[in-house]
Structure formats: structure tokens, C-alpha cells
Amino acid sequence: MATVVELTSKNFNQWCPGCGDFGILTAFKNAISQLSLDPKDVLMVSGIGCFGKIPHYVNVYGIEALHGRALPVAQGAKLANHNLNVFVFLGDGDGYGIGYGHFVHACRRNMDMVAIVHHNEVYALTTGQTSPTSPKGWVTKSTPNGNLELPVNPLATAIVSGATFVARGYAGDIKHLTDLIIAAHNHKGFAVIDVLQPCVSFNPQHSYQWYQQHVYKLDDSNHNKRDFIEAVKKASELGEKIPIGIFYETNDVPTLEEQIPQIKEKPLVKQDISNVDISDLLQRYL
Numbered sequence: 001m002a003t004v005v006e007l008t009s010k011n012f013n014q015w016c017p018g019c020g021d022f023g024i025l026t027a028f029k030n031a032i033s034q035l036s037l038d039p040k041d042v043l044m045v046s047g048i049g050c051f052g053k054i055p056h057y058v059n060v061y062g063i064e065a066l067h068g069r070a071l072p073v074a075q076g077a078k079l080a081n082h083n084l085n086v087f088v089f090l091g092d093g094d095g096y097g098i099g100y101g102h103f104v105h106a107c108r109r110n111m112d113m114v115a116i117v118h119h120n121e122v123y124a125l126t127t128g129q130t131s132p133t134s135p136k137g138w139v140t141k142s143t144p145n146g147n148l149e150l151p152v153n154p155l156a157t158a159i160v161s162g163a164t165f166v167a168r169g170y171a172g173d174i175k176h177l178t179d180l181i182i183a184a185h186n187h188k189g190f191a192v193i194d195v196l197q198p199c200v201s202f203n204p205q206h207s208y209q210w211y212q213q214h215v216y217k218l219d220d221s222n223h224n225k226r227d228f229i230e231a232v233k234k235a236s237e238l239g240e241k242i243p244i245g246i247f248y249e250t251n252d253v254p255t256l257e258e259q260i261p262q263i264k265e266k267p268l269v270k271q272d273i274s275n276v277d278i279s280d281l282l283q284r285y286l
């Protein structure tokens with residue numbers, strides 16, 4: 001007789017064994033449990049890519065949005081209910097390619113949410129094409145003679161675009177990444193964590209072993225995360241050694257939500273709309 005096995009996040013995962021996405025998932029689960037967040041108050045929004053499956057594996061609210069469009073969806077949800085703890089998951093292809101415009105505008109908008117970028121330097125779900133963060137010269141399926149373009153600098157972009165918390169983590173250091181996610185959540189404003197994520201199938205050049213030899217912690221240097229210019233300079237440090245930690249943080253900028261008088265008392269979703277007549281609108285658009 002056939003046995004029916006219910007597929008749940010506990011017994012089914014579509015990522016390759018050894019994928020860095022597992023480290024990000026573990027750090028995220030650690031962070032929300034250490035923060036004692038009630039699952040009903042947590043929303044995960046992702047884009048499309050291997051990383052985009054992450055909301056499937058956590059028992060909170062989740063939306064897998066369109067490729068590059070996770071940030072607009074997350075911002076809409078936050079505007080509707082600003083009491084939600086919103087975590088947005090992007091890929092380097094998703095967030096720094098097709099979604100880079102949304103990324104810049106989310107930074108300057110400064111809504112209170114955390115964006116976590118699975119940065120594996122490649123389009124992995126589509127089986128290994130060059131992404132906006134692939135190093136110059138790399139041979140991939142889409143650049144058989146080597147990538148001619150220079151990579152974007154997402155951390156410097158985030159800082160100069162107005163993000164109020166900007167950090168880099170590494171999927172192979174789960175404790176450090178957990179602490180970064182907690183700090184990003186505790187920050188009031190738009191927090192970006194770019195996470196170095198080994199893709200064991202399509203980016204063998206940058207393996208765990210390679211990262212282990214190249215990353216160092218900003219906490220072990222005398223970096224001043226409150227200094228804007230120093231943060232931009234640190235984010236432009238693209239040599240042999242790769243800093244991880246908090247590059248920039250400021251508490252001087254109000255969030256978008258707190259400047260909207262209509263939602264000061266309570267979130268939109270809690271407001272009584274029984275007296276609002278929308279029949280005209282319905283007639284016009286439906």
C-alpha cells in the first residue's frame with residue numbers, strides 16, 4: 001500500500017545540499033526566536049530565485065512576489081499594517097538587477113523593515129548566468145568569453161541612497177549573521193543586510209573555504225559606523241579582504257510611516273471603513 005507523506009518545511013526543501021541559503025534560513029529563524037516575535041506579526045516577502053523559496057520554510061506569513069518586485073509588495077503591506085515586522089528577501093540578480101530601481105527608492109523612503117540579500121554573484125535558479133555582482137572576467141553560461149562588465153557596489157549604493165542601517169553578513173557565520181539580523185530588526189528604519197551566500201552548484205570559485213580565508217569582522221577594526229564618509233569608503237573596499245558587520249547606522253532620519261498623520265493612531269487595516277462609500281470607485285474600475 002502506498003504511503004502518503006505530507007510535504008512540510010521540515011521534510012522538503014528544494015535547495016542543493018550545502019547551499020548558503022540554509023545558513024541564512026537558520027540565522028533568520030534564530031533571530032526571530034531570540035527576538036520572541038509572535039509568528040502572526042511577522043511577514044516574509046521574497047522575490048524570484050533559488051533564495052525566493054525562503055518564506056516556504058518558516059512558519060510565519062509569507063509572500064513569494066514577482067522577480068525584482070519584493071520591495072514594493074513589502075512596502076504596501078507595511079503601509080497597510082505598520083505593526084507587522086516585515087523582512088524582505090532579495091537575490092543579487094533579483095534585487096540588484098531587475099529590482100535595483102526599487103532598491104534605491106526603498107533606501108531613500110526609509111520604511112521600518114529589514115532587507116536581506118542572498119548574494120551569490122550568479123543567477124542560480126536559471127542555472128548559472130552572469131548577475132550584476134559577478135566579477136569582471138568570469139566565465140558563465142551567458143558570458144562564455146568572460147564577463148566584460150564591472151560589478152555594482154550594493155552597499156555603497158544603499159548608503160548614498162539613504163538606507164539608515166547597512167551591513168554585510170556571511171552565510172557561513174550563522175552566529176554573526178543572527179546578531180546582524182537582530183540589530184537590523186531593532187533599528188528603526190530601512191535596514192539592508194547583504195549576505196555573502198555560497199552557491200555550491202554555479203559559483204564554485206567562491207566556496208566556503210574561499211570566503212573563510214577572505215572575510216574579516218568590522219568589529220575587530222576601529223570602523224566608525226556613524227561616519228557617513230568612512231562608511232562609503234569601507235563599502236568601497238573591494239580587495240582581497242572582505243569586511244563583514246555594520247558599515248553604517250544613523251538614527252537621525254524619520255521613517256516614512258511615522259510621517260503619515262492618517263496612520264498615527266492605528267494602522268490602516270484597523271481603521272473603520274464601514275462609512276466609506278467606494279461604490280463610485282468600484283464602478284469606475286470593475
Ligand SMILES: Cc1ncc(C[n+]2csc(CCOP(=O)(O)OP(=O)(O)O)c2C)c(N)n1
Nearest residue numbers: 048049050051067091092093094123124125
Ligand atoms: C520578470 C522576470 N524575468 C526573468 C525571470 C527569470 N528568472 C528567474 S530567477 C532569475 C535570476 C535569479 O537570480 P538571483 O536573484 O540572483 O537568485 P538566485 O537564483 O541566485 O538565488 C531570473 C532571471 C523571471 N522569473 N521573471
Ligand code: SF4
Nearest residue numbers: 016019050124199200
Ligand atoms: S543552485 Fe546555488 S543558490 Fe540555488 S539552491 Fe543550489 S546552491 Fe543554492
